[in-house]
Amino acid sequence: MRAVVMGAGSWGTAIAKVLVDAGTETTIWARRPELAERITHDHANGDYLPGITLPDGLRATSSVVDAVTGADVVVCAVPSQSLRANLTEWMPHVADDATFVSLAKGVETSTLLRMSEVIAEVSGAPVERVAVLSGPNLAREIAEGQPAATVIACRDEHRAQNLQQAFNTGYFRPYTNTDVVGCEIGGAVKNVIALACGMASGVGFGQNTLATIITRGLAETIRLAVAVGAQIETLAGLAGVGDLVATCSSPLSRNRTFGAHLGQGATMQEAQEATHGQVAEGVKSCSSVRALAVKFDVEMPLTDAVHQVCHSGLSVADAVSSLLGRRTKPEIYD
Numbered sequence: 001m002r003a004v005v006m007g008a009g010s011w012g013t014a015i016a017k018v019l020v021d022a023g024t025e026t027t028i029w030a031r032r033p034e035l036a037e038r039i040t041h042d043h044a045n046g047d048y049l050p051g052i053t054l055p056d057g058l059r060a061t062s063s064v065v066d067a068v069t070g071a072d073v074v075v076c077a078v079p080s081q082s083l084r085a086n087l088t089e090w091m092p093h094v095a096d097d098a099t100f101v102s103l104a105k106g107v108e109t110s111t112l113l114r115m116s117e118v119i120a121e122v123s124g125a126p127v128e129r130v131a132v133l134s135g136p137n138l139a140r141e142i143a144e145g146q147p148a149a150t151v152i153a154c155r156d157e158h159r160a161q162n163l164q165q166a167f168n169t170g171y172f173r174p175y176t177n178t179d180v181v182g183c184e185i186g187g188a189v190k191n192v193i194a195l196a197c198g199m200a201s202g203v204g205f206g207q208n209t210l211a212t213i214i215t216r217g218l219a220e221t222i223r224l225a226v227a228v229g230a231q232i233e234t235l236a237g238l239a240g241v242g243d244l245v246a247t248c249s250s251p252l253s254r255n256r257t258f259g260a261h262l263g264q265g266a267t268m269q270e271a272q273e274a275t276h277g278q279v280a281e282g283v284k285s286c287s288s289v290r291a292l293a294v295k296f297d298v299e300m301p302l303t304d305a306v307h308q309v310c311h312s313g314l315s316v317a318d319a320v321s322s323l324l325g326r327r328t329k330p331e332i333y334d
């Protein structure tokens with residue numbers, strides 16, 4: 001099996017290292033030729049993963065044709081809102097029977113499509129050839145070889161099992177799942193909830209508040225996921241609660257960090273500058289997740305609040321008051 005990782009940001013680079021460590025022949029595509037050079041010659045990607053030594057076996061290129069030609073597995077490692085444009089450019093060079101793996105955690109704002117749906121639409125591939133990799137996987141920890149597990153979801157179980165072998169190392173343990181919808185909704189919504197946790201910690205609230213946001217965030221994630229067609233068990237797994245807890249608790253999370261700046265009183269622009277323009281997917285996905293919730297008639301108060309803070313100028317303090325001022329209700333309802 002020959003894999004190509006399209007995108008040499010933090011997660012693309014870490015997952016390329018995983019693939020090589022798993023014994024899979026791997027190329028990584030970087031937009032900038034100088035970055036491809038550095039990965040090839042210095043075995044480093046200091047912009048995204050400073051201090052990490054990449055394996056000698058990892059080949060890098062900035063040529064799309066060179067990267068994609070002959071690849072059996074195309075791993076899509078660019079941000080959600082730019083996946084469509086990137087993939088459109090790559091497609092003329094992708095093999096007819098290639099398998100796609102999406103790493104992106106978001107929902108397209110212009111169409112409300114999940115990333116696997118965007119891939120199927122742009123590539124014309126049947127959904128059985130599109131997989132998703134998602135779990136509690138902060139890139140830096142994985143690149144350091146810290147143990148973690150993940151989920152590889154694909155409607156074609158046999159394909160998921162082949163991918164499981166391609167990504168399986170002594171420190172990175174993939175489980176298979178056929179519930180692509182559950183994994184994708186879990187991954188997209190946890191970024192929004194991580195923004196809320198960041199806001200709370202930025203304000204100075206403690207663990208009770210964070211646990212409340214994580215738990216109620218999971219409740220609204222489950223409501224949306226099930227409405228869209230997911231299995232509830234997936235949200236109790238690595239791509240649901242696992243990723244939610246990791247992202248909401250870790251200072252390494254870009255979404256949580258972005259939210260923390262807002263909680264400390266920064267404007268959106270200041271938060272963007274403070275996080276050096278790094279992608280915090282939840283900032284855009286809170287709009288598409290909220291729109292999906294409206295479409296499926298699902299109540300998502302935390303997502304609503306994050307959306308209003310990020311896009312309607314609501315202050316974090318007012319968002320807190322409005323969340324706590326809602327009518328009281330039972331913990332469990334449909």
Ligand SMILES: NC(=O)C1=CN([C@@H]2O[C@H](COP(=O)(O)OP(=O)(O)OC[C@H]3O[C@@H](n4cnc5c(N)ncnc54)[C@H](O)[C@@H]3O)[C@@H](O)[C@H]2O)C=CC1
Pocket residue numbers: 007008009010011012013030031048077078079080082086103104105106137138139140278279281
């Ligand atoms: N960093 C992490 O710990 C994890 C990230 N993810 C997801 O993986 C996806 C990629 O994330 P990262 O690698 O962390 O992002 P990143 O910001 O570190 O890197 C993005 C890569 O995409 C490239 N790119 C191509 N077209 C682009 C465009 N139009 N705009 C911006 N960048 C473009 C950039 O050059 C860069 O190489 C995201 O959806 C993220 O949510 C998932 C799990 C872990």
Ligand SMILES: O=C(CO)COP(=O)(O)O
Pocket residue numbers: 105135136137138139191194243246247252253254255256279280281
């Ligand atoms: O998806 C992630 C961990 O699983 C990374 O989260 P951030 O994008 O918030 O850094």
